Amino acid sequence: MIHCEGLVKIYKTADLEVFALQGLDLQIESGELMAIIGNSGSGKSTLLNMLGGLDRPTAGKLTVDGRDMLKFKERDFVRYKRESVGFVWQNNARNLIPYLTALENVELPILLTGSRKRWRAKELLDAVGLSHRASNKLYELSGGEQQRVAIAIALANHPKLLLADEPTGSVDSRMANQILDLFRELNRTIGITVVIVTHDPELAKKVDRVAAIRDGKISSEMLRKRSYAEEMAELEQEDEEGTHVEYAVLDKAGRLQVPSNYLESIGVKNSNKLRVELGEGKIILLPPEEKEKAE
Structure with a gap:
């Protein structure tokens, strides 16, 4: 993909x-x-x-x-x-129109494409578990419910x-x-x-x-x-x-x-060097010796 x-x-x-x-x-x-x-x-x-x-x-x-x-x-x-592509944002203001109901918010992108398949909006609200809130305005929905509406909108155009x-x-x-x-x-x-x-x-x-x-x-x-x-x-x-x-x-x-927490666990904090050894089919990363650290 x-x-x-x-x-x-x-x-x-x-x-x-x-x-x-x-x-x-x-x-x-x-x-x-x-x-x-x-x-x-x-x-x-x-x-x-x-x-x-x-x-x-x-x-x-x-x-x-x-x-x-x-x-x-x-x-x-x-x-x-x-x-x-469908988008879901953290900020609900980017997903939703506040003066529309949950159903109308999902219908809008469908209607803007010229399609009259308004039944799809009801299907999508049902898919995200919000068919019982279809007629509610956004201020009547919790943050999680608003995010579910946003997911339904993102799926509106397949x-x-x-x-x-x-x-x-x-x-x-x-x-x-x-x-x-x-x-x-x-x-x-x-x-x-x-x-x-x-x-x-x-x-x-x-x-x-x-x-x-x-x-x-x-x-x-x-x-x-x-x-x-x-x-x-x-x-x-x-x-x-x-x-x-x-x-x-x-x-x-x-x-x-290499993730920093891995490096810190073997004592590499203030150095940009690692010792590399090959043994038994493995590449082994080791902290530098004290002399190398000083250099």
Whole structure:
């Protein structure tokens, strides 16, 4: 569904260039449910904006559903955003019109395409568990219910790709779990590809793959060992910390980003050097000797 290769994004001002992405490589399969995590400024929101057609890459390769987005003209971006991708934002003001009911909010994007299939809006509200709130105005809905309406809107035009930017950032943990379960259910029943951007590592327990961004590049990935359903069935016996296997990601030059907490655990804090040894088919990383640290 998504192929990024050497993706670069530079923001320019009068006398300054900021590299938001620095040669990012990423592949996302059709029908996958994954999360992209990273600290503020890591580049995760920049990536999401480019996947959604809201921003154009500076260099590299970006294809979504077989289409080369670096070759898109303005009309291509308009069509792509209307027909191929759905957005869910953390800020409900970007998703919803306050003076409309929940049903009218979902009907609006359907009517704007010229379709008269208003019944689809009722189906979508039912799919997100809000058919009983169809006639309520937004101020009568909780934050979590508003976010569910936003998800229904994002699905209104049958997108192949659903992008969510911090979708649980403005709700409590109980509602956050319900929203994440809803994403998983939609992914399973509709087969839609879902990419969630978040700073919350707890999200890893709900998705199949987590890619971590550091300094504008994918630095590591975590892959689920077993299916989520299997793990839920064995929840009482399952060690929550053991649900995923973590991988570091090599770029094409053979460079490796090692998480800082791993480095600190072997005593590497104030050095940019590591000892590398090869033994028994393994590459072993060790802290530098005291003499090397001093140098």
